[in-house]
Amino acid sequence: MDPADEIAHDFPPFFRVYKNNRVEKLTGTPFIAPSADPIAVVLSKDVVVSPDPKISARLYRPTASTAGKLPLLIYIHGGAFAIESAFSTLYHTHLNALTAAAGVIAVSVEYRLAPEDPIPACYDDCWETLKWVEKESDTWIKEYADLNRVYLAGDSAGANIAHNIAVRAGVEGLGPGLKIVGLVLVHPYFEFGEPGKLWMYMCPGSSGVNDPRINPAAEPDLLGKLVCGKVHVCVARDDGLKGRGVSYYELLKKSDWSGDVDIFETQGEDHVFHLFKPDCEAANKFVLLLASFF
Structure with missing residues (x-):
């Protein structure tokens, strides 16, 4: 054969x-192209964060004028570290809605995917994007974004990455011109026992259950390094990952971290329902809930 x-x-x-x-x-x-329609509620464009390794992002900004600069949201898409894109219809639709509702400047990261680029490429790419933002490398960020009000957010595997970037920022530090104030984890993917074959294949250097990137309980002291002052965890009642989000919330509450954490459960919905059913009433309410955090 x-x-x-x-x-x-x-x-x-x-x-x-x-x-x-x-x-x-x-x-x-x-995939869907960014929107350059001047009468749209939200404009978007694609930018190159790094040519080598190849990292890009889609930026969003509301078209309505404001009195001052807006909070900046760095959003990390999900997809089991292996699929989906910042440029997909799912995430473009969601980021348009969230940018409009929250009144933020958004940076949706197009990171490298496993297994072609094994983990930790995804973590490294999102960290490089954070450093790119810190340099005000794009005119939208320089003109419209308040870098003292930066939020990290993501869903599923993207929530995992967002958590790890917040920890890394606390360990390695950020420049004086950038401050991460909040972290939003939507239906986060963690493993609190021995990770499955998928994770171990995509991350060949992982120590498994002792790897804090996939198991935050492996090194609980790292939770105290979270750079932000508030964390919002979202779970869905019918989601198979619900228990992991709850476990993360309880672990963070018991840790040495001094910030505020809360948790919200959507009744009667499954994993990332708001992406697959963006026009349903529950999704509309969920976007407004997320917007209220920023």
């Missing part, structure tokens, strides 16, 4: 790898 047709690793519904190292992504949503 041709190696191109022989499966070496299979991780449905995300991807499979063939014996010739070809990667086939099994799911995902179409």
